[in-house]
Amino acid sequence: MELTLTINGKTETLSVDARDSLSDVIREKLNLTGTHVGCDHGACGACTVHLDGIPVRSCIVLAVRCEGSEVRTIEGTRGDDAMNVIRRHFHEKHALQCGFCTPGMLMMASDIIRRYGRPDEKQVRSELSGQICRCTGYMGIVAAIVAAADELAGEPAAG
Amino acid sequence: MASEESVSTADQWVGKSVPRKEDKRHLAGASNFVADIRLPRMADVAFVRSPTAHGRISSIEKPEEHADRIFLLTDLQPLHPISGGPEMATFRNAAYPPLADEKVLFVGQAVAMCIGCSRAVAEDIAETVFVDIEELESVMDAVGALEDGAPKLHEEWPDNSFVDATISEGDIASVADAPVKIRRRLKMNRQATNPLETRGVVAYFDHRLDELVVYTSSQGPHVMRHGLSLALGMAEHRIRVVAPDVGGGFGGKNRLMPEEIALAALALKVDHPVRWIEDRNEHLTASVHAREHHYDLTLYAREDGEVLGIEGTVHVDAGAYALWPSGPFMETSMAARNLPGSYRVRHLQIETHTSATNKPPIGPYRGVARPGACFAIERMIDELADELGLEPVEVRRRNLVGPELMPYRTAGGLRLDNGDYPQALSQALGMVDLPALRERQHRGEPDGRKLGIGFAIYTEQSGHGTAEWVKRKSRVVPGFETATIRMLPDGTVHLLVGIQSHGQGLETSLAQIAAQELGLDPSAILVRHGDTALSPQGFGTFASRSIVFSGGAVAKASRALARKIKSIGAHLLQVPLDQVIVRGGAVHCGGANVAMKEIARAANIRPEMLPAGLGPGLDVTETYEPPESGGVFSYGVHAVTLLVHPVTGVTEIIDYVVVEDCGTLVNPMIVDGQIIGGVAQGIGTALYEEIPYSENGQPLATTFGDYMMPCASEIPAFRIKHRVTPAESTEFGVKGMGEGGAIAPPAAIANALNDAFRGSGAKFLETPMTPRRVSDAVAGARAGEQAA
Amino acid sequence: MKPASFDYVRATTLEEAVGVLAADDGVTVIAGGQSLLPMLNLRVTAAETLLDITRLEELKAVRETGEQVFIGALVTHASIEDGIAREAFGGLLQRVASKIAYRAVRNLGTVGGSVVLSDPSADWPACLLALDATAVLASASGQRRVALSEFLVDAYETALEPGEILTGFEISRRNAGGWGVGKVARKSGAFADSLAVAVLGRAGQATRIALSGTASCAQPMARVAALLDEEPGAQAEQLARAIRADITDAHEEATPYQERCHLHTVMSAITEARQSWS
Numbered sequence A: 001m002e003l004t005l006t007i008n009g010k011t012e013t014l015s016v017d018a019r020d021s022l023s024d025v026i027r028e029k030l031n032l033t034g035t036h037v038g039c040d041h042g043a044c045g046a047c048t049v050h051l052d053g054i055p056v057r058s059c060i061v062l063a064v065r066c067e068g069s070e071v072r073t074i075e076g077t078r079g080d081d082a083m084n085v086i087r088r089h090f091h092e093k094h095a096l097q098c099g100f101c102t103p104g105m106l107m108m109a110s111d112i113i114r115r116y117g118r119p120d121e122k123q124v125r126s127e128l129s130g131q132i133c134r135c136t137g138y139m140g141i142v143a144a145i146v147a148a149a150d151e152l153a154g155e156p157a158a159g
Numbered sequence B: 001m002a003s004e005e006s007v008s009t010a011d012q013w014v015g016k017s018v019p020r021k022e023d024k025r026h027l028a029g030a031s032n033f034v035a036d037i038r039l040p041r042m043a044d045v046a047f048v049r050s051p052t053a054h055g056r057i058s059s060i061e062k063p064e065e066h067a068d069r070i071f072l073l074t075d076l077q078p079l080h081p082i083s084g085g086p087e088m089a090t091f092r093n094a095a096y097p098p099l100a101d102e103k104v105l106f107v108g109q110a111v112a113m114c115i116g117c118s119r120a121v122a123e124d125i126a127e128t129v130f131v132d133i134e135e136l137e138s139v140m141d142a143v144g145a146l147e148d149g150a151p152k153l154h155e156e157w158p159d160n161s162f163v164d165a166t167i168s169e170g171d172i173a174s175v176a177d178a179p180v181k182i183r184r185r186l187k188m189n190r191q192a193t194n195p196l197e198t199r200g201v202v203a204y205f206d207h208r209l210d211e212l213v214v215y216t217s218s219q220g221p222h223v224m225r226h227g228l229s230l231a232l233g234m235a236e237h238r239i240r241v242v243a244p245d246v247g248g249g250f251g252g253k254n255r256l257m258p259e260e261i262a263l264a265a266l267a268l269k270v271d272h273p274v275r276w277i278e279d280r281n282e283h284l285t286a287s288v289h290a291r292e293h294h295y296d297l298t299l300y301a302r303e304d305g306e307v308l309g310i311e312g313t314v315h316v317d318a319g320a321y322a323l324w325p326s327g328p329f330m331e332t333s334m335a336a337r338n339l340p341g342s343y344r345v346r347h348l349q350i351e352t353h354t355s356a357t358n359k360p361p362i363g364p365y366r367g368v369a370r371p372g373a374c375f376a377i378e379r380m381i382d383e384l385a386d387e388l389g390l391e392p393v394e395v396r397r398r399n400l401v402g403p404e405l406m407p408y409r410t411a412g413g414l415r416l417d418n419g420d421y422p423q424a425l426s427q428a429l430g431m432v433d434l435p436a437l438r439e440r441q442h443r444g445e446p447d448g449r450k451l452g453i454g455f456a457i458y459t460e461q462s463g464h465g466t467a468e469w470v471k472r473k474s475r476v477v478p479g480f481e482t483a484t485i486r487m488l489p490d491g492t493v494h495l496l497v498g499i500q501s502h503g504q505g506l507e508t509s510l511a512q513i514a515a516q517e518l519g520l521d522p523s524a525i526l527v528r529h530g531d532t533a534l535s536p537q538g539f540g541t542f543a544s545r546s547i548v549f550s551g552g553a554v555a556k557a558s559r560a561l562a563r564k565i566k567s568i569g570a571h572l573l574q575v576p577l578d579q580v581i582v583r584g585g586a587v588h589c590g591g592a593n594v595a596m597k598e599i600a601r602a603a604n605i606r607p608e609m610l611p612a613g614l615g616p617g618l619d620v621t622e623t624y625e626p627p628e629s630g631g632v633f634s635y636g637v638h639a640v641t642l643l644v645h646p647v648t649g650v651t652e653i654i655d656y657v658v659v660e661d662c663g664t665l666v667n668p669m670i671v672d673g674q675i676i677g678g679v680a681q682g683i684g685t686a687l688y689e690e691i692p693y694s695e696n697g698q699p700l701a702t703t704f705g706d707y708m709m710p711c712a713s714e715i716p717a718f719r720i721k722h723r724v725t726p727a728e729s730t731e732f733g734v735k736g737m738g739e740g741g742a743i744a745p746p747a748a749i750a751n752a753l754n755d756a757f758r759g760s761g762a763k764f765l766e767t768p769m770t771p772r773r774v775s776d777a778v779a780g781a782r783a784g785e786q787a788a
Numbered sequence C: 001m002k003p004a005s006f007d008y009v010r011a012t013t014l015e016e017a018v019g020v021l022a023a024d025d026g027v028t029v030i031a032g033g034q035s036l037l038p039m040l041n042l043r044v045t046a047a048e049t050l051l052d053i054t055r056l057e058e059l060k061a062v063r064e065t066g067e068q069v070f071i072g073a074l075v076t077h078a079s080i081e082d083g084i085a086r087e088a089f090g091g092l093l094q095r096v097a098s099k100i101a102y103r104a105v106r107n108l109g110t111v112g113g114s115v116v117l118s119d120p121s122a123d124w125p126a127c128l129l130a131l132d133a134t135a136v137l138a139s140a141s142g143q144r145r146v147a148l149s150e151f152l153v154d155a156y157e158t159a160l161e162p163g164e165i166l167t168g169f170e171i172s173r174r175n176a177g178g179w180g181v182g183k184v185a186r187k188s189g190a191f192a193d194s195l196a197v198a199v200l201g202r203a204g205q206a207t208r209i210a211l212s213g214t215a216s217c218a219q220p221m222a223r224v225a226a227l228l229d230e231e232p233g234a235q236a237e238q239l240a241r242a243i244r245a246d247i248t249d250a251h252e253e254a255t256p257y258q259e260r261c262h263l264h265t266v267m268s269a270i271t272e273a274r275q276s277w278s
């Protein structure tokens, strides 16, 4: 089947199978391998991307459903100022070890900050439930998101 | 051993929380895991796996239309069976075949492999393969497996035991009349290691280099190369193994697995690259399993709480095969030898059994055996405290090995090198305010939940070398590490090491060590690892060894390089060698200096500038083995406070304190990260993670819907305090600490649950302590009370 | 872990969608896909053709009239969490929505999909049963309405006929009696071991309590509900007796642990409902 979508700001038309998940297409057809697959059944959050601005688990989204949609992956956030603030806090607070969960965490983190403004630790922990990180024990991730939100809220022009 | 005198404080990198070099690529989504590798004409592989726990394969039918894309064991020949497990006459061996051809021994065992242009297509083909299996009665329980009449997995064996052995120290009979005797059965259930990146292999034959290239998500590519060479009967110089970015391992990626051999063999048969990415279902049902231990222990003690002896049996449910290289025996012997823990108990008599069952093979998982041993002994200590009406902390204090006794050889034969265990306990106690918690406990919680406080103490053998691994009869003896340090013409450095870093931050901490010795900034040093074509012989990262071994090799190689740099520097400055130092990227003599890059230029591309008699090049390879082969011991105390609902059994950890001592901290931020990550996994073992099996051998946790992985909502914030007792024998005084976090949580949490229900009769002797188990324990105790 | 092949069609109007369903009985509706796709990926279920209904705008509507509230089948858990129809039932829908799975799943998962799946542990069936909702079903031959108590038949089984699409739920606006929710799960976001929703009666309306986490679909707890209507001040002992009797009907062969959980969640839901009312 033919699929047209906007991926990281660029419109692409691709030939896909009906059964391809969005993560399959992102990784195998578009070769954007920053989106990781940890379970392929919607239960780990590693594959989180933004679909029309909101986070979804791309392993349980049919690619063909995304006809005409806008998809943003981790690769599409490299020039995003807010995401770069989150990244810096991830780096400083040791919020990653093996790095496999990191792209999904970042995509989720930016949405948590978008919705809450300045979430507290408890809110961040509850919002991250379902995002598995096997390495870090979450403490650095939670601290990084709280700190990034605080910094972003302190700069009215940001975002 | 201190580093050489010539380092100024400006170059003091060891001990600094340097942010990690590896973060950048991961944060950008630019890392390269096995599944990210793209090769032209690469095809995907899916395995046909056994639906039956135990059976004899009558036939395997390949449908005509896909026959050329389906491979059985016979299609992959020549292959050589390789046996895992210790090199011991008493250890029975059963090589784990890459694909089953006679019998299947667990649900999920690979039987055939199929190639497709995508994974989906490969799975379509796999569905068409018909495997006819004559079902046999399965063996699902490690204790029952050894009973007379149990069906046998390996028919040539006399029974289902890989090995039986007795660990004995002192004279247990001499304490048989002790006034206090406590017998308990304890169990740790089976789980998977679950790195977030599953296993994965990409393999192809490179005709130009005449070599087989195998990318695999592994903790130790060199050892895997050796194993592949044995299994394929192929010369080792024609095999290149690469472990690129690896998304966590935790032990689960440190054995040569059937899929790795099968993919490598397949790549030699077909003319295109092949790829297999394990899915989570395969991971949960056919990867490395861990932890399943049964203990039946009797503790002998005096009325004042002094523990005199431990007697009993340990059964390790090892699954169907012994994984190459080490097999499961180490698991069993370590469980037994670690039972005395950090205590002065002198009499130990443990029968051990390593049972074969119709489940996937057990392998190492962070902490290897010690979480079980720690759970057993630390629970027994609390049971003893209950029996005697003492505070568990008091009983611990009475038995701990004090610093005045160090080095101390435990009844398990482990040499505890140094540290102050009682002081660590006091420190943890100071951090939790036990009297206030007891007061709160007494008042009760407004929502009806129960408050519990639990302690556990652990030791972590790390950096053990040749003698220890030989004692364990290991067929691969990871007794050293190698580092090659190479300064390039512009003064920057490549550091090539034989370990593998998959989250431990070794690209940063090893650079810190080299930077310290060479007077450079870590940014000038690039650490390369995980590729047999690039890095010198090594064993990979496991057993809390890398900072000790590889750190030592890096320090040694860096110092040798620094000596040569100084010789050249002194020559260029025309001053005596003993008057120069390296610092801040230059060689100095008083006020004069010559930049490192000038020296590097001379050594690499301007040999005429070198002093007479000194060869060109700045390239040093050193191996290192720590002088204390029995290892150095990190240790720590965990103190957990939790609230538990007596009806639903749901547990919430409200405070978690860790006091630990791993000697010198090379990068404190990374050390804390390792502790926290380890404790989180330990909490998983304690409360959530489990792969139960049905009676006929069907796995009951096959997705993350049934297998509970703890998330940020389940894991608390931690409070960590470090004590620093540098190891006497290692470089910088470091001790390994990668596993310790995961050892104590099951014990500490079980003790806290026990504390919450103290006096009720509810027992917490089995992990994971799921809501159901907790609720049943409490209800069972109530019912018992009513019946009485 | 990839699905077997299937075809895919997308409808943009309800008429078109029911037409596709009428023409071919090998068609399976897909809404958020948050249950269906994991099941397809695991190959525990298969489909010949998936009919994507996510562009049926009329099924995304929430309409509040004086008498009742209509919630379109395609309304997502997240939009309810974010406040759609928040006032209608004093925040009950929002509370239930916010505890289902995880945000990224809630962003696509729909109320309709959850009820049609009738997973024994799902949240919406219990909630909507407690609210006495009516399912509105459309097919090529017209529309029909089925009370949720009849719509839910068993685990993974509903009264949905071949050719039908669930368009939404009608819920009569209740005098804001109190409500409460009790939930036990192995970890946050996991499917419930037990989930109870209680909506207390007021001004002629009956109390309704529903339970999920049974071996079948969401079940009414009729005895304890009746007891509360007869004796609004019934004591714990009395309530527990009624609840136990209800559990016996609702969950045959429940383990002792399940019984304890059910008793606890129902009791918690009632307690919360009473508190929110007073």
Ligand SMILES: Cc1cc2nc3c(=O)[nH]c(=O)nc-3n(C[C@H](O)[C@H](O)[C@H](O)COP(=O)(O)OP(=O)(O)OC[C@H]3O[C@@H](n4cnc5c(N)ncnc54)[C@H](O)[C@@H]3O)c2cc1C
Pocket (backbone or CB within 6 Å): A041, A042, A043, C028, C029, C030, C031, C032, C033, C034, C035, C036, C037, C038, C053, C073, C074, C099, C100, C101, C102, C105, C108, C109, C110, C111, C112, C113, C114, C115, C116, C117, C121, C122, C123, C124, C160, C164, C165, C166, C167, C189, C190, C191, C192
């Ligand atoms: C990790 C994870 C955790 C979850 N945890 C929970 C939880 O705790 N509680 C819970 O309740 N749910 C949970 N879910 C399920 C989630 O709520 C689903 O969104 C929901 O059950 C199904 O909604 P959907 O729109 O995604 O339906 P789909 O997956 O698209 O469809 C589900 C079924 O309903 C049918 N269907 C859907 N819409 C219609 C319609 N309008 N008319 C006719 N048939 C229709 C489909 O044919 C299919 O059979 C979880 C899901 C995941 C991935």
Ligand code: FES
Pocket (backbone or CB within 6 Å): A036, A037, A038, A039, A040, A041, A042, A043, A044, A045, A046, A047, A048, A057, A058, A059, A060
């Ligand atoms: S890979 Fe998609 S949620 Fe795990």
Ligand code: FES
Pocket (backbone or CB within 6 Å): A095, A096, A097, A098, A099, A100, A101, A102, A132, A133, A134, A135, A136, B196, B247, B248, B503
């Ligand atoms: S950093 Fe490894 S899974 Fe999160």
